[in-house]
Amino acid sequence: MLKNLLKYEFRATARTYGGIYLALLAAAGLIGFSLRGDRVAAQSHVFEIGVTIYSLLVMALVIVTIVTVIQRFTKNLLGREGYLMHTLPVTEAQLVGSKLISSAVWLLASAVVGVVSLVVMFCVGADFTQLDFSNLWDDWAALRTSFEGDLLAILIWTALLCYARMLCTMLCIYAACMVGHLFRAHNGVASVGAFFLMSWGQGRVENLLNAGGFVRILMGSAGDTIVSEAANHSTLIFFAASFAITAVFGAVYFILTCWLMKNKLNLE
Known part of the structure; x- marks a missing residue:
């Protein structure tokens, strides 16, 4: 039953996180592209826009993570949806555990995507012939x-x-x-x-x-x-x-x- 709970949790949150992840990687690529070439290109409006978008997306990811952790727990277990969730043949530990595991996986995924975005930024913008x-x-x-x-x-x-x-x-x-x-x-x-x-x-x-x-x-x-x-x-x-x-x-x-x-x- 825990497997079904986790399946439900990931389905309910995948679109929210997936969209932010793709946007974060795209912004990292934009920053990397703006860093290619001479010094003037690195100070272009493209670079400024890319950095602004990237910073806002990082802030959005942090806020979305915190809000999702709270919202998925309160609305799903303590709100109206709780009438259905608590009638399932599962223990309280399984209900709480499904929320924790889902949040833990997305937290780890967010960290990995953050590191990957920096790698993308470096790979797109770096001149490997001069490294x-x-x-x-x-x-x-x-x-x-x-x-x-x-x-x-x-x-x-x-x-x-x-x-x-x-x-x-x-x-x-x-x-x-x-x-x-x-x-x-x-x-x-x-x-x-x-x-x-x-x-x-x-x-x-x-x-x-x-x-x-x-x-x-x-x-x-x-x-x-x-x-x-x-x-x-x-x-x-x-x-x-x-x-x-x-x-x-x-x-x-x-x-x-x-x-x-x-x-x-x-x-x-």
Whole structure:
């Protein structure tokens, strides 16, 4: 049944994201095309228009992602559509899980499309006959030596942790929507307040454990907490600890959402 729920979710959101993805790639190609040739061409109106369109599309993609996460959850499970969804032979965990998986896939797809758009921009605009790839390799080697540990591993862990934090934020939004649903008169205000309160609480706990913030994750610290002491000995342990803390908060939000949906949901 979860497969059918996911199929329904992707069908309902594919057109929205697909159109923005194609437009973003087209704008990247336009910018790359405007960069070909001499310096004057790079400063042309085509370049300015391309950059403006690309920036607006990136902003639109961020806004659409946030709105879709909230709208698909509230309207589909807490609104009128909820009368149908909650009569299906599925558990609350499957309903919430289908929303989370769908949002996670589109979030990953958005990141991939963003990277691909930059590649398209570079490939269309670059003059490969004048590029010195040996210097690029030397710059990469010099950058690696400036870091303690494996730079590639650090970049991978940073990307994974960033992705995990975004998913945790989605789950926090779901939990906040469920808390706000308890206040029928002012559920919107209550949901926003619950989200900021839970986010603040999570930030406080992470600061106490010295695991929050990408600067400390990348650079480490000389504090006296367990996590920071581990960071002084192993970057991998520090990243793993930060990832585990994020996963625990995500699990708490998921369980809270499912429990409230099962025991406190009122669609009347």
